[in-house]
Amino acid sequence: SLSLSLFQEWQNSIQKNAGLAFIELINEGRLLCHAMKDHIVRVANEAEFILNRQRAEDVHKHAEFESNCAQYAADRKEEEKMCDHLISAAKHRDHVTANQLKQKILNILTNKHGAWGTLSQSQLHDFWRLDYWEDDLRRRRRFVRNAFGSTHLDVSLKALEDYGTEEDEMVKSKKAFRSQAVVSQNPESELMLEGDDDAVSLLQEKEIDNLAGPVVLSTPAQLVAPVIVARGTLSITTTEIYFEVDEDDSAFKKIDAKVSF
Incomplete structure (x- = not known):
């Protein structure tokens, strides 16, 4: 009770002595408190917005990094596949070239003027056939041994009537063969080469050298041939x-x- 009475007396004395100045001081303190509260809330909101934006940027950068890594890995895998394809193709080309050179050397040795050639082996006639190789103008101007x-000699002269009957039989046989081909649904089996030498003779007679200069352009392409479409790579050097x-x-x-292209 004594302290309460002292506080009341102190308050009354302040009100009497200070008056309006004390009340204005309290009001200014209250306003300053509200202003500080608003400022703290505003700063906290701005800080939260900045943190959210940085977090979103981090997520975006991480996703972009993963995408770049995946794209880089896919590019490297495609490049490795292309290199393996070019290496295997070069090995195949070298193998074909080696077979061609071996056949050429064998033809030179077994020729009637060669070291292993005899009149009985070469016989009295040398048979030739038109090669499948074409020049730049697509002319087939090279002969190879057949x-x-x-x-x-077993062919004998026949009358015109015999040829007519043979043609009818040939037409019938062709129709029967085509009907069988339609049933089997395998038209590629009709195309056959005469021998293994035909695949080798598709190359030019000159030696196939290594690639001269770097590859200027390399792009996936398709080679269109009769009844065949082959996927591969078109490469251009200097x-x-x-x-x-x-x-x-x-x-x-x-x-x-058996199908060649």
């Missing part, structure tokens, strides 16, 4: 343009080995 050549078939392609594996 090991299966013949003078057709001196050559060549196509390498993709042997790992599923469509290429389904092609009959």
Whole structure:
């Protein structure tokens, strides 16, 4: 009770002595308190907004980094696949070139003027056939030896009527063969090469050198040939343009080995 009475007396004395100045001081303190509260809330909101923006930027940068890593890995994988394809194609080309050189040396040795050549082996006739190789103007101007050549001595003269009957039989046989081909649904089997030498003779007689200069352009392409569409890579160097078939392609594996393109 004593303290309460002292506080009341102190308050009354302040009100009497200070008056309006004390009341204004209290009001200014109250206003300053509200202003500080608003300022603290505003600063806290701004800080939260800045933190959210930084967090969103971090998430975006992380996603962009993962995307760049995935794209880089895909590019490296595609580049490695292209290198492996070019290496395997070069090995295949070297193998074909080696077979061609071996056959050329064998032809030189077994020729009638060669070291292993005799009159009985060369016989009296040398048979030739038109090669599949074409020059820049797509002219077939090269002959190669035909090991299966013949003078057709067993062919005898026949009358015109005999040829007519034979033509009718040929037409019937062709129709029967085509009907069988339609049933089997395998038209590629009609195309056959005469021998293994035909695949080698598709190359030029000159030696195939290594690639001269770096590859200027390399792009996926498709080689269109009769009844065949092969996927591969078209490469252009400073001196050559060549196509390498993709042997790992599923469509290429389904092609009959007897079909050439």
